[in-house]
Amino acid sequence: MSALLEATDMWQSFGGVQAVRGMSLEVSRGTITGLIGPNGAGKSTLFNLLSGVIRPDAGQVSFKEQDITRLAPWRRARLGLIRTFQLAREFQRMTVLENLMFAPQLQLGENFWPIFLRPGAVCAQEAEVYRRACEVMEIATLTNLRDDYAGDLSGGQKKLLELARTLMIDCDLILLDEPGAGVNPALMNTLTDMIWRLNREHGKTFLIVEHDMDMIAQLCDPVVVMTQGSLLTKGGFDDLRRDPAVIEAYLGSVANG
Amino acid sequence: MSVYLVSMGTYVGFFMILALALNLQWGITGMVNFGIAGFYALGAYTSGLLTVRLGVPVGLAIPAACLAGLGLGAAVALLSVRLREDFLAIVTLGVGEMIRLIVLNEDQITEGPRGLRIEARPFGTMIAPEHYPLFYLGLVAACVLLAYAVCEAIRRAPMGRTLRAIREDDVVAAVLGKNVLLHRVRIFAVGGFFMGLAGALYAHYVQNISPEVFMPVVAMFIWMSVIVGGAGNNRGILLGAGAVMVFLEGTRFVGDFTDALDAEKMSALRIIGIGLLLIVTLRLRPRGLLPERKFNASSKLSA
Numbered sequence: 015m016s017a018l019l020e021a022t023d024m025w026q027s028f029g030g031v032q033a034v035r036g037m038s039l040e041v042s043r044g045t046i047t048g049l050i051g052p053n054g055a056g057k058s059t060l061f062n063l064l065s066g067v068i069r070p071d072a073g074q075v076s077f078k079e080q081d082i083t084r085l086a087p088w089r090r091a092r093l094g095l096i097r098t099f100q101l102a103r104e105f106q107r108m109t110v111l112e113n114l115m116f117a118p119q120l121q122l123g124e125n126f127w128p129i130f131l132r133p134g135a136v137c138a139q140e141a142e143v144y145r146r147a148c149e150v151m152e153i154a155t156l157t158n159l160r161d162d163y164a165g166d167l168s169g170g171q172k173k174l175l176e177l178a179r180t181l182m183i184d185c186d187l188i189l190l191d192e193p194g195a196g197v198n199p200a201l202m203n204t205l206t207d208m209i210w211r212l213n214r215e216h217g218k219t220f221l222i223v224e225h226d227m228d229m230i231a232q233l234c235d236p237v238v239v240m241t242q243g244s245l246l247t248k249g250g251f252d253d254l255r256r257d258p259a260v261i262e263a264y265l266g267s268v269a270n271g
Numbered sequence: 272m273s274v275y276l277v278s279m280g281t282y283v284g285f286f287m288i289l290a291l292a293l294n295l296q297w298g299i300t301g302m303v304n305f306g307i308a309g310f311y312a313l314g315a316y317t318s319g320l321l322t323v324r325l326g327v328p329v330g331l332a333i334p335a336a337c338l339a340g341l342g343l344g345a346a347v348a349l350l351s352v353r354l355r356e357d358f359l360a361i362v363t364l365g366v367g368e369m370i371r372l373i374v375l376n377e378d379q380i381t382e383g384p385r386g387l388r389i390e391a392r393p394f395g396t397m398i399a400p401e402h403y404p405l406f407y408l409g410l411v412a413a414c415v416l417l418a419y420a421v422c423e424a425i426r427r428a429p430m431g432r433t434l435r436a437i438r439e440d441d442v443v444a445a446v447l448g449k450n451v452l453l454h455r456v457r458i459f460a461v462g463g464f465f466m467g468l469a470g471a472l473y474a475h476y477v478q479n480i481s482p483e484v485f486m487p488v489v490a491m492f493i494w495m496s497v498i499v500g501g502a503g504n505n506r507g508i509l510l511g512a513g514a515v516m517v518f519l520e521g522t523r524f525v526g527d528f529t530d531a532l533d534a535e536k537m538s539a540l541r542i543i544g545i546g547l548l549l550i551v552t553l554r555l556r557p558r559g560l561l562p563e564r565k566f567n568a569s570s571k572l573s574a
Contacts, residue, residue: 065446091448105439108432112566115429116436119448123429126457130421136428143429161565183448 048234106165301438309367314470340467501559
């Protein structure tokens with residue numbers, strides 16, 4: 015299996031704090047790769063580096079065998095690399111439907127002249143985007159919330175919306191930052207199902223940061239463990255569960271606070 | 272009286288165009304522009320100077336003023352690329368003042384504080400002087416309609432949706448693949464285009480422009496119009512611009528009914544009144560008289 019995303023020797027510090035210290039990571043095409051580690055291990059920072067929200071101090075990221083280390087976030091997205099955020103970031107004063115219809119790339123009606131010169135084509139494309147949004151809302155069980163402002167949704171619904179928004183885009187790799195955080199158990203199943211189906215039926219590759227070990231156990235193979243900004247180990251979840259180093263890293267962090 | 276009303280209507284038109292442009296930049300896209308007066312001045316002086324100094328026909332000078340506004344808008348937005356939102360506010364304020372000060376001091380070209388006398392008027396020779404103010408009101412009204420139509424088309428189009436998304440959270444818009452910079456520069460330029468148009472229309476209307484007209488307080492009136500009217504709602508913007516102008520002008524007459532206030536006190540009180548009006552609106556209708564409308568899929572897409 016070829017590596018879809020490859021990060022090599024990534025470094026990032028904020029002031030005096032070394033958040034990521036020589037982390038390397040590989041995500042193979044077609045997998046749901048888990049990324050776990052205690053709080054403060056640098057997982058979210060790594061996500062920011064992978065998605066281009068911040069530039070690394072050192073290291074290299076390649077996606078589809080192309081060096082994307084210095085590429086702007088929107089260019090990475092165009093290549094097919096999409097992410098969500100740990101705290102759901104929905105467009106608050108836009109409806110659920112608009113949040114979804116926003117997402118598709120290269121919409122004709124996003125440009126100035128076609129709005130006036132090719133209104134028919136813009137309309138036709140808009141109808142197509144609308145149809146797709148309806149399908150996605152159906153999958154994500156958001157249909158009856160479609161005309162609500164996204165800012166008014168519950169935390170769990172916002173998480174669903176964020177995942178749903180990525181489905182509107184033709185992407186290959188989705189980075190999910192704690193998709194299960196703050197989601198109630200019923201929605202959790204919907205979410206897990208969705209990720210599973212997207213992987214199996216639509217061929218999407220995932221990299222998931224998650225603290226809910228049930229979700230990791232159900233979905234992820236392989237699982238990468240990160241502590242103190244670098245790679246601890248990597249493997250199947252069942253093996254990791256018995257790995258003393260992993261237990262030490264987790265229990266250590268619990269004991270410390 | 273009707274002469275006065277026609278003149279007031281024309282001024283409302285200038286306000287409306289400026290406010291619609293600010294709504295594109297700030298109401299929809301969330302980009303702060305405190306340099307409206309500068310864009311207004313640039314439009315006025317570009318068109319005025321082209322006709323006075325170079326003898327360019329007014330029919331070309333006005334579009335040139337629009338393009339000057341467009342260029343300045345793009346340049347300012349590009350300059351602020353690496354800056355956060357609040358810095359854009361400072362940059363625009365600075366640019367606005369810069370333009371005013373250039374106009375004030377380059378008096379060999381602009382006549383500075385003496386004021387630039389502009390003879391040329393659109394269709395000035397074809398329309399009888401007694402009908403001209405009414406004709407000009409019609410011309411301005413047509414420009415307001417044009418600006419409104421363009422702004423409304425943008426707001427309804429996928430472009431408007433993307434711009435609002437950038438207003439809500441530009442980082443998310445970027446990680447979902449939108450070229451935020453392109454969108455920002457483009458909409459700031461379109462806003463600048465209309466501000467330039469308003470300036471040019473103003474210049475050929477009053478036919479005598481001087482730098483003191485373009486003080487930053489003009490920007491405040493336009494901001495008032497957008498906030499009172501309802502940021503994000505183009506109809507609200509028209510209403511807001513009308514309301515602010517009626518208030519500004521209407522209070523002129525209060526002085527006639529009382530001896531206690533001379534003109535000078537009155538003009539100071541008007542500014543205070545503007546502030547009060549803003550506070551009251553924000554208390555009672557924080558999103559303006561006509562708030563941004565919620566997207567309604569069934570009315571838009573079933574057709």
